[in-house]
Amino acid sequence: MKQQMDNGLKTRVLILVVAMLSLIISACGAQPSAPAEATTAPVEATAAPEEPAAAEPTSAPADAEKFVFGMVLVGPINDGGWSQAHYDAAKYVEANTPNSEFVYVDKVNPADRPNIKVEQVVDELVAKGAKLVITNSDDFKDGTREAAKAHPDVTFVHISGDDVVTGKAPANLGNEMGRMxxxxxxxxxxxxxxxxxxxxxxxxxxxxxxxxxxxxxxxxxxxxxxxxxxxxxxxxxxxxxxxxxxxxxxxxxxxxxxxxxxxxxxxxxxxxxxxxxxxxxxxxxxxxxxxxxxxxxxxxxxxxxxxxxxxxxxxxxxFNWVPTYSKLIADVKGGTWKQAWIWNAPDWKDINNVTTSPVGxxxxxxxxxxxxxxxxxxxxxxxxxxxxxxxxxxxxxxxxxxxxxxxxxxxxxxxxxxxxxxxxxxxxxx
Amino acid sequence: MNNLRLARAPLIAILVALLMTTIVLATTDAEAISAFTVMFSGALTSPSRVADMVMLAAPLLLCAAGLSISFAAGQYNLGIEGQMTVGGVISMAVLRQYADGGNVAVYWIIALLAGALAGAAWAGVVALLKQYTRVSEIFVGLGLNFVALGFSLYMVFGPWKRPGVASMSGTEPLPDSLWLPVIGTTRVTLITPLVAVIVLALFWFLLRATQWGLEVRASGLSQPASRRLGVPAVRRMIQAMLVCGAAAGLAGALQVLGVYHALVPNLASGIGFMGLLVALLINADIRFVAPLVLLFAVLTAGSIQLPLSLSIDSSISGVFQGFLVLAMIVARAFISIKERA
The missing domain is CATH 3.40.50.2300 (Response regulator)
Structure with a gap:
């Protein structure tokens, strides 16, 4: 990393000036805002006056049967890469799981959202009623662990992490990854x-x-x-x-x-x-x-x-996260989820089968x-x-x-x- | 200038900023009213949201209070981000010496003092270069911001990297026992806002009730004139910069101790620049620092709910803040031109 550091002073001058400007006129830096569907619009933020940690059921005015799962994404949902693969899979699973709702916050990284911590984003997702929260970056390791400790009633899955292996994970935190x-x-x-x-x-x-x-x-x-x-x-x-x-x-x-x-x-x-x-x-x-x-x-x-x-x-x-997320949601919903560190192999019968193969x-x-x-x-x-x-x-x-x-x-x-x-x-x- | 007429400026500025932001919001599907509701009140709707807002407001308060002193001395301390960063790095250096069983409170105090000293020293470089080589403090300050950022990146990715891995999420977290204690299940630590408020009160007193403060303001208005009246203007300007740097360094140390519990690559994360916006907005008048800092903290902290509840990008709150500052400066200039005419 150091070698990369050395080349950058000139461009770093630029980035900070740009960072400052973008603070002042952040309209220019704004990504096209999240997809047009405002499905969650009626759920007013003000509807959650209580402490979110203790308020999951009351703060979700939707019918009690609905299963809400949340995701914290490191990049934009339309990055044509890692984050989009997660987003697309979650939308697919939402569409194919009756009575489910997907809530997310993308671009959770220090460049796009300074002063926002993973724990804060998770609080918001839980306030929306999320019972399962998926975090999708290696950089969310510490934040996911802290959030999981703060919300023991919510199941957390840190993608690409190893807290379960290292023994640092609280009981409601699991790890998943595909065998890329x-x-x-x-x-x-x-x-x-x-x-x-x-x-x-x-x-x-x-x-x-x-x-x-x-x-x-x-x-x-x-x-x-x-x-x-x-x-x-x-x-x-x-x-x-x-x-x-x-x-x-x-x-x-x-x-x-x-x-x-x-x-x-x-x-x-x-x-x-x-x-x-x-x-x-x-x-x-x-x-x-x-x-x-x-x-x-x-x-x-x-x-x-x-x-x-x-x-x-x-x-x-x-990566095709559809099988992973379908199973996770079914397990958490059915109360059969168990903490584990899971490394999913491709479905060798057809590595491009969207419902069965995590890697293609x-x-x-x-x-x-x-x-x-x-x-x-x-x-x-x-x-x-x-x-x-x-x-x-x-x-x-x-x-x-x-x-x-x-x-x-x-x-x-x-x-x-x-x-x-x-x-x-x-x-x-x- | 007439004070009464000048008071119109904030009102005009707020209206213009609301209008301009509404125009930007028109490009989305969201209703402007709901967006503003979330922006202005989202951060206040639950204890943990208020807690996060307070934890953002505290370092911002320190920076804005410090800037009101350096502005009073006529110094544009754009190096405040770097001063905050260096404060964080040096406090981390202190905290890394902690071993289990050590006296936690002693480490906190030393870390905070070391952070403040480091911030002051970093600002001191700017002040000395300004006074003795006539290089603008704006450029030196900005330049030193990059140096400070490079320094902290180097520590995160070099000497202090996690075992085997350099991570964007920063160094290995400090031991739990070193974290500033939080109130209840929230993320707010009592010490952070307390320190910020005490510093604000102290700066207020210094600036408006002491001979020193009077001299700082005098040297800010006119260095030659104040010197002729026997005020050590150069010394006061340098001292004002040192005080501002100390506040920023303290903010950096508090971020390490109370928020990140580690050194992260983007420690200052625009808080110093946001402090500059606040200072610009209120003409660096220390009496208005607290309310405006609260407003900015509420807007920024509440904005994280925008993508979730309205599918709008949270940067719209930055748009509003930017328009507000711009409109305020224009309105102030406009009114003072009319006054002169």
Missing amino acids: EYGKMIAGCAAALQSADGKIAFVGPLINDETRRLADSAYLGAKYCWTKVRGADAAALKFNVTWIGFWFNIPGVTLDPTKVVNDAFTEGYDVIISGIDTPEAIVEAGKAQAAGKKVYALPYDYKDACAKGEAACLGVPY FIKGAALTAENATKLDSFIAELAGGLNLWTGPINLQDGTSYLADGLVADDKQVWYMPQLLEGMEGQSASK
């Missing part, structure tokens, strides 16, 4: 199949256990298809990881993903795998394609992400028919039990991660300490 590792393996395979010379660039967010294991997964998928399917030499595969510093571009604080992607093209990388929440990689690849370059990208998070650069898209690994992969238009067939058989191999987390695997510094023949367990993968041997890029933020 498979999605990334498929993305890595697609990249290795289509790259002319095996030069793949991975654009990552900040460095933590999650992002390391996802980058590593993409590399394992790429290496497998490069060596086993294409029969090429492992040493000839170049896999470079650049961390921009956060999940999306913050001018002056992170590296600019648009520039990172174009630099990678200039340096001869012809496939970009995106690990960030916003679509710069596919947008820039689309532009480069239109300009006659043979370059490709694999966006992330959101199933329609290819639309931003169809001609350059090899496919997109995406949609092939892009730029993937050749021949490579599409090869990719399908790779997916079939994964479905059949192929486990790429099988030793021997070495970490980037040369130490052994898995000895020959050993298979990594969930904790080993979840708490991934480094990039893997053969990958270029930083393993830790120093």
Whole structure:
């Protein structure tokens, strides 16, 4: 992260001046306001005169039968990435669950909503009658824990968190995540199949256990298809990881993903795998394609992400939160919810089944028919039990991660300490 | 200038701001009346909402009170965000020394004092550069804001990062025992608003009832004139900046102790700039600081309900605040032009 800090003084001057201006004329910075449907409009804020912590039933004037579930989202609901995937799934579940209501606050991050804490937002959602509150960012870990302690009658689920594993979670807080590792393996395979010379660039967010294991997964998928399917030499595969510093571009604080992607093209990388929440990689690849370059990208998070650069898209690994949320709502409603740390695998019968598969992969238009067939058989191999987390695997510094023949367990993968041997890029933020 | 006629300015400003915001609201489906209702009263509808509003008002009060002193001395302290940030970082440095079993109250006091001192020192750099190199305090202050932000980002992502992970959510939280105690189940700590109110009273007294305050105001009106009358104008200006910086640094320390319980990347989070808006709105008159700070805190805290109850973006409350300040400045200028004519 520090390395990213250094480049930014000039742009940081800009961002603060802009921050100040936007405080004065925040109209200009305002996102198009939340979707037009004002479903919750009649529920006046003034209807909750009591302490929200103790007032869930009375403050929801709607009929007592209605099940309200709330969500705290880190990005805007229309980001074309991580947050939109959560929002779309919640709307889908709301539409398909009779007598349910979805309430949310998006853009809960220090840039968009200074002085607003997760706990405050949760209070508001609970005041709306939410019995289940889902928070969707790693950065909400502390806030979700505090909110859960403050509202013991409400069930909390922190997506991507591990408080249940670390034992810090109060009894009403659970964790869920999708096994995107498979999605990334498929993305890595697609990249290795289509790259002319095996030069793949991975654009990552900040460095933590999650992002390391996802980058590593993409590399394992790429290496497998490069060596086993294409029969090429492992040493000839170049896999470079650049961390921009956060999940999306913050001018002056992170590296600019648009520039990172174009630099990678200039340096001869012809496939970009995106690990960030916003679509710069596919947008820039689309532009480069239109300009006659043979370059490709694999966006992330959101199933329609290819639309931003169809001609350059090899496919997109995406989260589908519909099965997770349907089950959560049914469990909380039925009183059968149990605290757990859950890591949901794809439904291998059909990874793109909206009601059953938490993780999917949609092939892009730029993937050749021949490579599409090869990719399908790779997916079939994964479905059949192929486990790429099988030793021997070495970490980037040369130490052994898995000895020959050993298979990594969930904790080993979840708490991934480094990039893997053969990958270029930083393993830790120093 | 006639005081009676000048009193029309706030009324005109409020009407203009309401009108302009209504026009902006017309672009949404929401009714302006309901939006204003939520904005003006949303923060007051439950104890925990009032608590959050108070916790926002307290640091804002400190900043606005400090600014009314630096403005009185004729100094535009735009570096207030940086002073608040540095106050937070230094208080965090103190609090990190705490080990289980230590005397909590001692750490609180040292952390708050250290924060205030750090804020004052940061403002002191601005004041000294202004007096001895003639660089505008506006630019030095803004520049030092970036330095302070960079400093706090460096600490969050570097030396003080969470084990193995640098997180936008800040450093690992302080041990619970160090958190300022809250009232009931709310998030309001008694100490935070108490400190803010005491500081406001102190500043009020200093500015309007002491020789020192008179001299500060005199040097703000005219440095050469006050110097000729025997007032140490340069020293008073520097002192006014130091006092303002101390208030901002104290606000930063209180944010660490009472709100975030950690050092977060965006500690000042626009509170200092909002304090500037308040100061501009009231011509830095310390008598009006408390009511206007309350208004801004109510508007800001209530705005979080807008997306939930009306599907309007909460930044509309910032639009209103911005229009209010702008309309006030224009109205004041307009009236004083008419006076002169």
